[in-house]
Amino acid sequence: MYTLLSIEGGVCAPKGFFADGISAGLKPDNQKDLAFIHSETLCDIRAIFTTNRFQAAPILHFRKHAIETTNFVLINAKNANAMTGERGIEDIETVLEHARATFKKIQNPVMSSTGVIGVPLPKGKIMKGLERFDLAKRDGNAAAKAIMTTDSYEKHVAFEVILENGESFRIGAMAKGAGMINPAMATMLCFITTDAAIPADEMGPMLKAYAETTFNAISVDGDTSTNDTVMLLSNRLSGVYDKEAFAHAIERVMHELALKIVSDGEGATKCVAFEITGAANREEAAIAAKALTNSLLVKTALYGEDPNWGRIASTIGASGVACDPATLTITFGNVTVYERGEILFDEEREAKAAKVMQKDAFAIHCDLGIGKGSFTAYGCDLGHEYVKINADYRT
Amino acid sequence: MYTLLSIEGGVCAPKGFFADGISAGLKPDNQKDLAFIHSETLCDIRAIFTTNRFQAAPILHFRKHAIETTNFVLINAKNANAMTGERGIEDIETVLEHARATFKKIQNPVMSSTGVIGVPLPKGKIMKGLERFDLAKRDGNAAAKAIMTTDSYEKHVAFEVILENGESFRIGAMAKGAGMINPAMATMLCFITTDAAIPADEMGPMLKAYAETTFNAISVDGDTSTNDTVMLLSNRLSGVYDKEAFAHAIERVMHELALKIVSDGEGATKCVAFEITGAANREEAAIAAKALTNSLLVKTALYGEDPNWGRIASTIGASGVACDPATLTITFGNVTVYERGEILFDEEREAKAAKVMQKDAFAIHCDLGIGKGSFTAYGCDLGHEYVKINADYRT
Known part of the structure; x- marks a missing residue:
């Protein structure tokens, strides 16, 4: 037996996670367009990606380095860094090298992008922007806002999962959707954080299993993007885990965000x-x-x-x-x-x-x-x- | 060597074919909504139909009777007679029996329908309407107008095919499209008439072969209808045939009508x-x-x-x-x-x-x-x- 308690904080709700969103000048009118998620300790990370054969550079970069642990995820809106070839991957390496030089504690940084396809990454703006990050900020809402494209509101959710013995862990997430949404990993980015002590080898299978009935079961326009990504970061700081409870919680998180993406589909009224x-x-x-x-x-x-x-x-x-x-x-x-x-x-x-x-x-x-x-x-x-x-x- | 000459007349261009369209009160404002094609001699007829598993009653009726010859095709707009079960087929039999009783020379009549799915056929209006047909009328344009749904203009085409020795045959056709158009037999009706002396066993394969690169290569909205039909009627009255010339002519007919359907797709500007x-x-x-x-x-x-x-x-x-x-x-x-x-x-x-x-x-x-x-x-x-x-x- 366990209880799911809806809580505030989004990706910052679990212990040891920080996040913020700022304006790097990618969107007009000083709108937030650059976000980070940071964990004070190294996380295990697992991700599932689009089935589109033209995968965007951030996905190719992630796969190239076979990333399994990280403490820093950088996310930009307005540019998908897709169909940008070898240069797209090099641009990510330049940007992430700059992040590492700016914040010494960053390890194995990961990048994720959403926006227009086929335009080189505006890496100058992004590098200048990330210098202004405060890694001690805990503003999950600002991060969720920064990753939006045509979304009309920010999408995040978090739960405290209380086990029968009174111990608990937390899971939080944010997502973006709106257009290019389709079964087969909708065009959407979703970042899930948890302090549950989940074994690393259970993370990937769990993501895959629940993607089928949540993100892969939604469609706004039948178009499958080059950038679809769901990432799960786990820092285990709660020291608590129960497989059944965690499975239920992550399914609930993914289901709620999937439905928010559909409800907020471009021009959708129902x-x-x-x-x-x-x-x-x-x-x-x-x-x-x-x-x-x-x-x-x-x-x-x-x-x-x-x-x-x-x-x-x-x-x-x-x-x-x-x-x-x-x-x-x-x-x-x-x-x-x-x-x-x-x-x-x-x-x-x-x-x-x-x-x-x-x-x-x-x-x-x-x-x-x-x-x-x-x-x-x-x-x-x-x-x-x-x-x-x-x-x-x-x- | 042969020459294709574009001519007027649509389905009435070939020798011995008659057609007209009248208002039977299915569409508002006395718009034409009921058409016939009639041949003075018995035709061979072959048809290809939608791949939709829920085939409309006119298709089920055609298949039930394994129709291979006819001299009369009745076509109504505004009602698809689809998802209407056994009753849909009985309604067709009632209507066609009435047509046979009204015009003694009708043999093996065939019906085709387009319009809303899931509403019983308004057979009273259709039977009253067909009594006013004049089977000696040759108004291919009126027939093409009567089969329109949301089409913005009538679609017909005809060619005289002149062989090197000076002999000729004709092929004419009309079609309707506009919505529910999709590769895999677009939602569309197309009726092709010819006086070429084509052997009956060459008709079906020729229809199938050219459907792939014409009607099956177009899409307005990706929806495949329950009623898609292409029919070819041949009365052989010209006594003339050349396989290569006929193949070219029928492909040209189907291609032109397919492009007209796309250009006139619902709301299409390009x-x-x-x-x-x-x-x-x-x-x-x-x-x-x-x-x-x-x-x-x-x-x-x-x-x-x-x-x-x-x-x-x-x-x-x-x-x-x-x-x-x-x-x-x-x-x-x-x-x-x-x-x-x-x-x-x-x-x-x-x-x-x-x-x-x-x-x-x-x-x-x-x-x-x-x-x-x-x-x-x-x-x-x-x-x-x-x-x-x-x-x-x-x-």
Whole structure:
């Protein structure tokens, strides 16, 4: 038995972690755009990255050095340092060398970037900026703000996990999302810190396992970025660990941040859970659920609050999974509109289903009636604001 | 040697074909919504259909009766007769029985539908409407207008194919597109008529072969409909046939209509050819090209006339095909912005590439530099109008 207590502090909530965000002149109007996470002792670090074949320089750098321990993560917004070739990696080495020279206690520093693809890293600004870091600052909120791109608010979460014997450890995290969000490691950065005494070899598998049902189950626009990253840093300073409790806590952290990313998707006004049950197997359930999160016709119907169940059916049919109109059932919230071949969608149910869709968050449940596979994916609507943001992004 | 001559008449251009479109009260304001194609002699008919697992009733009806000859095709807009179960097929049988009773010369009639999914066919209106058909009318334009949904103009094309010995045959066609358009038999209906003396066993393979590089190479929104259909009707009345000439003519017909569908995509302002070369093989080239047509970030960048080549690279990288930043080259029109690992995108080239994108139609060429596979897919931009059309479609 254990208790999860929601606490403040984000990535600084666990013992021995520091973070801050400052303005290095990458964003206009003195907005925060450069963040760090620092631990007073060396951490184990594990990360999972995008499946995009064109991985950004920070990912290539991390892999090149096979980094397993660190006490410093540097994160910049506005520039992805992607498609920048060998030079992109050299730029990171120059920047991190400068960080090490500036703050003697930094070991095996790591860099992470988000922003425009294909523009060389503005390393001069970043190096000048990091000189102003105060490694003793504990402002998880400022750090979360600095890593935002088109996000409309900062995303962080933290829990104290209290075991039955009264001992506790903490886990904190921050993330950014908004655009280029898609199942297969959404375009997003997520940094998780913990003082739990988790064995290093349990960190990677745990990240992978829960990414599948959290970050990999969300989609804003079906585009998989070059920079997607989830990092877990553990300094073990609490001296406390319980595998089951930690697993629950990290899943909760990742799930909450994933949902925040969807809810704050570019131009999104709604967060929708697409619950698939009765698929031939779990993989097919995931394919159908993710197809629904990515269908433009479904997303625009969500935006229009139109219970156009035919588009839902058509998308499942087009996804390639085993399905049959005679066994399919579609339900908006608790309003079933199509049940095993029978159209129940009359004026009354249409009005009720439309009412469900007026909420900020709701579920659409599709039972394929074929087997026992189930999966839930999370998506959002697509409205004018998405077009506006993305047609004007660079200019 | 042969000559292709563009002619008027659409589906009525070939000898012995008749067509018209009338208003049956399915669309508001007396717009045309019901069309027929009739041949004075029995035709061979072959069709290819959507890959969606939830096939609409007209497709199930066609397959149930294994139709191979006909002299009458009835087409309605506004209702897809999809997800309507056994009743959907019975409704078609009732409607077509009424057509046979009304016009004695009708044999093996076929029906095709487009519109909203999941609403029973308004068969009363359709039966009343078809009574007003004049089977001697030759108004291919009216028929093309009647099958439109959110299309902004009617789409038809016809050619006279003149062989070296002076003999000729004709081929005509009409199509509708606009929304739910996607590679894998776009949501579209296309009807091709010919008086060429093509052997019946050559019709199906020819349709399939050219669908791949025409209708299956276009995408408006990545959604594959329940109703996609391409039908070829041949009455052989010219008595003339040349396989090579016919193959060229039907490919040309399908290609022209496919491009018209993309150019007239819902809310589209541009038609873009995504030319992939240097892929590991043709299949991978097609995957990458189609991924580009379906990326929201690419489509909104097209709309914003923003040569954001990073989104192009990222989409190719995410598509799963073999690729490498060190061998990739990206060119907008004739402006290369990224060449085998080198970023050429400076202010001058950005301005030039942006100028290319101001055109209504242009090509984006990506050489993967890996192998010899190539494929061209055709897509359009996504703007505010798409959101407006699809958020408001039912209401």
